[in-house]
Amino acid sequence: MHLIAVDDERPVLQGLIHILEELFPQDYVHGFTGQEEALIYAGELVKKNEEIEYAFFDIMMQGMSGLELAKEFKTLSPATKILFVTGYDNFALEAFKIHARGYILKPVTKELVEEELHNIEGYSKDERENRKNNGIRVQTFGNFDVFAGGKPVYFSRSKAKELFAFLIDRKGSGVNSAEISAALWEDKAYDRNLRNQTQTVISQMIRNLKDAGIDHCVIRKWNYLAVDPACFNCDYYNFLAGDLMAINSYTGEYMSNYSWAEFTVAYLDETRFRE
Numbered sequence: 001m002h003l004i005a006v007d008d009e010r011p012v013l014q015g016l017i018h019i020l021e022e023l024f025p026q027d028y029v030h031g032f033t034g035q036e037e038a039l040i041y042a043g044e045l046v047k048k049n050e051e052i053e054y055a056f057f058d059i060m061m062q063g064m065s066g067l068e069l070a071k072e073f074k075t076l077s078p079a080t081k082i083l084f085v086t087g088y089d090n091f092a093l094e095a096f097k098i099h100a101r102g103y104i105l106k107p108v109t110k111e112l113v114e115e116e117l118h119n120i121e122g123y124s125k126d127e128r129e130n131r132k133n134n135g136i137r138v139q140t141f142g143n144f145d146v147f148a149g150g151k152p153v154y155f156s157r158s159k160a161k162e163l164f165a166f167l168i169d170r171k172g173s174g175v176n177s178a179e180i181s182a183a184l185w186e187d188k189a190y191d192r193n194l195r196n197q198t199q200t201v202i203s204q205m206i207r208n209l210k211d212a213g214i215d216h217c218v219i220r221k222w223n224y225l226a227v228d229p230a231c232f233n234c235d236y237y238n239f240l241a242g243d244l245m246a247i248n249s250y251t252g253e254y255m256s257n258y259s260w261a262e263f264t265v266a267y268l269d270e271t272r273f274r275e
Helices: 010-023 035-047 066-076 092-097 110-121 125-134 158-169 177-184 192-211 235-240 244-249 259-274
Strands: 002-006 028-032 052-057 081-086 102-105 136-139 145-148 218-221 224-227
Touching: 002 010, 002 035, 010 028, 010 110, 028 035, 035 052, 035 066, 052 066, 066 081, 081 110, 102 110, 136 235, 158 177, 158 192, 158 224, 158 259, 177 192, 192 218, 235 244, 235 259
Parallel strands: 002 028, 002 052, 052 081, 081 102
Antiparallel strands: 136 145, 218 224
């Protein structure tokens, strides 16, 4: 997991980096005094499917402000939780308008950062470490990705990953081979060849999940496949449960990789508008 900190005052930045390294000893903390440099580096991480869990931005910086930086960063990595670290308390309303998750006033201390993280995640440092190391996180807002123990789950083929995404979208409802084929190959007739191809993809997905140690989260019976929603910390499921932070993190993109997800996008848009 990666964290990014941006402040144009190097001494302040170094202090924040030190705090984050203490709070996240097993993760990668990257500090930048330049906003463009931070965006470029974050873009490289996104291309590699690396998880950027948190970003800490100063607000008053030369050139691009932290608020402007946050807007660009959200486009680049919608799931990243953004916290502002600033010496001014009059930007809080603007910060939360762009769905910032936290607002920390300088001078920054370890206790202030940990308190804000506790408010965001709802659990302590020890609980956070346990959840990070053993939990399974599913990201559906933006592009679809799966993380086990803080690391991306590897899928040997894109269709195997898409199948798992389709099961996540079904929220525990079972699907059969014909329904899977219709989603993964919209324009193909369901014949013997396609049925065999579907079975191959199912086997690949199960094998990939087993390699990641999370195959127990899939319920498999004769011509029946589903996920156990209780296995996952999923932004989509949290949204449906009314979690305010999950609702705020939705910016209109859901499983952008897959055309069949458009129906869910319409529902999320309608729900978000009502909120």
